[in-house]
Amino acid sequence: MKILIVDDEALVRRSLSRALKGKGHDVVEAADGNEGLQLWQNSKPDLVFLDVLMPGRTGPEVLKEMREQSEAKVILMSAFAGEHNMETALQMGANLFVPKPFEDIFAVVKMAEDLER
Amino acid sequence: MFRASTSEALPLLQTRRFSSILVQGSSDSEALEFLYKARTLQPMAPRLLIAEDLNEQEVREGINKAQVYRFMRWPLSEHEIWEQLELALQRHSMFLSRSLLLKESSHQNKQLEALTHSLEAMVEERTQYIEMSHHEESEKLNRERQLIRFIKDLATQTSxxxxxxxxxxxxxxxxxxxxxxxxxxxxxxxxxxxxxxxxxxxxxxxxxxxxxxxxxxxxxxxxxxxxxxxxxxxxxxxxxxxxxxxxxxxxxxxxxxxxxxxxxxxxxxxxxxxxxxxxxxxxxxxxxxxxxxxxxxxxxxxxxxxxxFDGMRDPIAIVDIDYNVVRANRKFSDRFMHHKCYESFAHRQAACEGCPVPQAMKEGAPAAGQIQVDGRIYQVHSYPVLLDQSTRPTNVVNQYVDITQSRELYLRMLQSEKMGAIGMLAGHIAHELNNPLTGLRSLSQVLLQEADQGSNLHSDLVEIEKATARSQRIIKNLLDFSKGEDQPSEYISVDEVVERTLPMLKSALRTHRLEVDLETLGQTVFVEPHLLQQVVFNLINNACQAMKEAGRLSVRTRHDQGRIYLEIEDTGPGIPEDIRRRIFEPFFTTKKEGHGTGLGLSMSKSVIEKFGGTIEFRNVEPHGTCFVIVLPQRNAP
Known part of the structure; x- marks a missing residue:
């Protein structure tokens, strides 16, 4: 499975990437919204991990553009739990909402895999 | 001595004075006739008659008419004659002097009588006068007496x-x-x-x-x-x-x-x-x-x-330069006379801190200041009173405006504003921290998968993972804590609240030994968790601050007959007797200006009471304070 990770926090990208690669997935990483959209165009991923709050284009903005072209699965992540939840994420067209920090990275990976199945 | 015949003797008697006249007559009637004449001429000279024969009638006549002193019968010797004459003269001079005395004394008597008479008249007059004036005087006295009584009577009347x-x-x-x-x-x-x-x-x-x-x-x-x-x-x-x-x-x-x-x-x-x-x-x-x-x-x-004055809402008092209350309205105090204002109003032994009276006295201009009385805050306006036109006022009128409520509101507003700001800040910080923490924790979890079980690396990674997890909890608590109001009550155990709170106080607790003995995990209370958390936070924080040197902090929970007890005990100096009564008063603080609002304990009290509980404290031996919160146990339905 080809997976795109869009997050401005390097450690988040790195940890997710390590966990996903460990499960045998292809992973591409983008550090902000613009780069994310670009990689999205180029690599056509099956699943996107998208952070909400990023410099430049925010997660919801990126999501909106993606949704115009594709039905690929999107998991919205946020550390600012008060602002978003599962409900608002689904309304924006995301398939799943994961609050940060993760309790268990492998549980998140598991949920992502379940989503694709 | 002259010898003469009766005819010769008569002219002699007329010209000379004789001391005595002795007659020897041949004819007694002639002699008597002479003697009679002699008596008229010289009445004071004693007359003697020598006769040969005298009848009784002649003697009587001689005595009566001529006042003959002595009759002598002829013949008789010369010696006898002299003797008789001498005797007569003697008697005569005695008689003379006596009659003179008599005359004198009778004269004097007359004068005395006249004097007495006039004196009596005078006395009489005087007496009359005195009686009259006495009457007048007594009349006047009486009148005056009446007047005085009248004045006296009037003086005591009040209507x-x-x-x-x-x-x-x-x-x-x-x-x-x-x-x-x-x-x-x-x-x-x-x-x-x-x-x-x-x-x-x-x-x-x-x-x-x-x-x-x-x-x-x-x-x-x-x-x-x-x-x-x-x-x-x-x-x-x-x-x-x-x-x-x-x-x-x-x-x-x-x-x-x-x-x-x-x-x-x-x-x-x-x-x-x-x-x-x-x-x-x-x-x-x-x-x-x-x-x-x-x-x-x-x-x-x-x-x-x-x-x-009594109708006015604010206490008002007129106070002199020594803080003696001269007058005051009922709002000020029922018993102000002979008291200092700080005694009767503020129940203090000395002038209140912030009292504007000295300034108003000194400058002769209105001054204002804030004082605290029994947990209330008064804005005191001192207006100097110039009773006489001297340069310095001797009295001030103090108006005490109770600003407790407005100040409380203001401070609460400040507090909630501050808390709001802290909440926002905490939110941002939490977000900023959560991102790297997410990475850290996730990465350590990934690495844990890769590391060999039992290796040093593995156990190191376990510690890192735990630390990040703890950091996350702290941030979450901070977020919950600062979120403030609008959180619903829930059934939660006091132990859980304590456990959530302690990590936030790590730094405060650093120098002290912490003893935690929690035994009520199975029992719940029905409270707003963040409020109870604030109370626990306050009490532990206060306890830590009370212990200037390294001490021991005990946090214990237990339950007894449907009540949950939370005890927080420190080994600080304890709470002094004189402020024990006041520590739950709003704005009462022993901290320096700017280091505490004085709201912590009063808010804690109102929070606990809101949940149907009580908060009390006691001093413990050898030194220290133990706060005890009692909450009713409520189990989830």
């Missing part, structure tokens, strides 16, 4: 009724006297009448004006009519006396005047003593009535002032 009653009683002795009527004006348009109407003391008033006479007099027909109109009855004859109301006039800016009207039917002869009587009494009466009027006016004024 118009009593004063007029005294006058009324005095007037009775004149008969034909009506009751006195006092009429007065105090600047207003109204004229007041005080009288006895059918024996009862009555006050009436009239809006019509009549000029009062300025001297005592029988009133004009017009004035009589004025009285008659007012009382609705005829006034036949009266006497009016104006009174001088010096004190009252002073108070009513020169407007006070009064007259006394006494009805009477005295004739002209009786009028004199009555006028005297009245003129004696005008001044004391004036003064007494003036005094009573003044008292009634003043008490009216002071009553009005008192009511004005």
């Amino acid at each position: 118009f009724e009593d004063i007029l009653a005294i006058l009324r009683k005095e007037l009775r002795k004149f008969h034909k006297m009506g009751d006195p009527i006092l009429s007065f004006r105090l600047g207003g348009a109204k004229t007041f009448f005080l009288s006895f109407q059918s024996g009862h003391f009555t006050q009436t008033e009239s809006a019509s004006y009549f000029e009062f006479p300025k001297a005592a007099q029988v009133p004009s027909a017009e004035l009589t009519r004025y009285f008659a109109n007012h009382f609705g009855r005829p006034f036949i004859k009266a006497y009016v006396v104006p009174f001088e109301l010096r004190l009252t006039s002073h108070l009513t800016s020169g407007q006070g005047e009064a007259i006394l009207c006494i009805e009477n039917s005295l004739n002209d002869k009786e009028m004199g003593p009555f006028v005297d009587f009245m003129s004696d009494r005008v001044r004391p009466l004036s003064m007494a009535l003036d005094r009573v009027l003044l008292e009634s006016q003043l008490s009216g004024f002071s009553y009005r002032w008192e009511k004005t």
Whole structure:
């Protein structure tokens, strides 16, 4: 499975990437919204991990553009739990909402895999 | 000695004085005749007769007519004659001197008698005079005595009724006297009448004006009519006396005047003593009535002032330079006399901190300051009072405005604003921290998968993972804690709240030994968790601050008969006796300005009470304080 990770926090990208690669997935990483959209165009991923709050284009903005072209699965992540939840994420067209920090990275990976199945 | 015949002797007797005359006659009748003549010529010379024969009749005649001193019978010797003569002379000189003395004394007697007589007259006159003047004096004394008694009686009276009653009683002795009527004006348009109407003391008033006479007099027909109109009855004859109301006039800016009207039917002869009587009494009466009027006016004024001040919402007191309360309204204190303001109002032993009185006294200008009394905060406005025109005020009027509520509101607003800001800040920080923490924790979880179980790397990674997890919890708590209101009550165990709170106090607890003994995990209370958390946070934080040196902090929970007990005990110095009563008061703080709002414990108390619990504290041995929170146990339905 080809997976795109869009997050401005390097450690988040790195940890997710390590966990996903460990499960045998292809992973591409983008550090902000613009780069994310670009990689999205180029690599056509099956699943996107998208952070909400990023410099430049925010997660919801990126999501909106993606949704115009594709039905690929999107998991919205946020550390600012008060602002978003599962409900608002689904309304924006995301398939799943994961609050940060993760309790268990492998549980998140598991949920992502379940989503694709 | 002369010898002569009777005829020769007669002219001798006329020219010379003899001490004695001795006659020896041939004819006794002739001798007697001579002696008789001799007696008329020289009555003081004793006369002796020598006769040969004397009958009784001749002797009687000789004694009676010629006052012959001694008869001698012839013949007799010369010696006998001399003897007789000498004796006669002796007797004669004795007689002479005696008669002279007698004469003198009788003369003196007469003079004495005259003197006595005139003296008696004088005494008589004097006595009469004295009696008269004594009568007059006693009359005068009596009059004065009566006057003094009258004045004395007046001096002790405090009402118009009593004063007029005294006058009324005095007037009775004149008969034909009506009751006195006092009429007065105090600047207003109204004229007041005080009288006895059918024996009862009555006050009436009239809006019509009549000029009062300025001297005592029988009133004009017009004035009589004025009285008659007012009382609705005829006034036949009266006497009016104006009174001088010096004190009252002073108070009513020169407007006070009064007259006394006494009805009477005295004739002209009786009028004199009555006028005297009245003129004696005008001044004391004036003064007494003036005094009573003044008292009634003043008490009216002071009553009005008192009511004005008592009606005010704020405590007000007039205070002198030594903080003695001169006057105060009821709001200030019921017992202020002979007390200092800080004693009666603030229950202190010394001037309150922030008192503006010294400044107002010093500068002679209004000053303001804030003082704390029994947990309330007063804005004190001190207005200097210049009673005399000296340069320094001796009194100030203090107005105490209770600003507790507004200040509380203000501080609460500040607090909630601050908390709001902290909440926002915490949110941002949490977000900023959560991102790297997410990475850290996730990465350590990934690495843990890869590391060999039992290796050093693995156990290191476990520690890292735990630390990140703890960091996350702290951030989450911080977020919950700062979120403030609007969180619903829930069933939660006190132990959980304590456990959530302790990590936030790590730094405060660093220097102290922490003993945690939680035994109520299975029992819940129904509270708003973040509020209870704030209380626990406050109490532990206070306990840590109370321990200046390294100490021991114990946090214990237990349950007993449907109640959950949370005890937080420190080994600090304990709470001093003098502030024990006040520590739950809002704004009471022992911390320095800016280091505490003084709201912590009062808010804690109100929070705990809101949850149906209590909060108390006790000092513990050897030193330290233990706060005990008791909450009702509530199990989830």
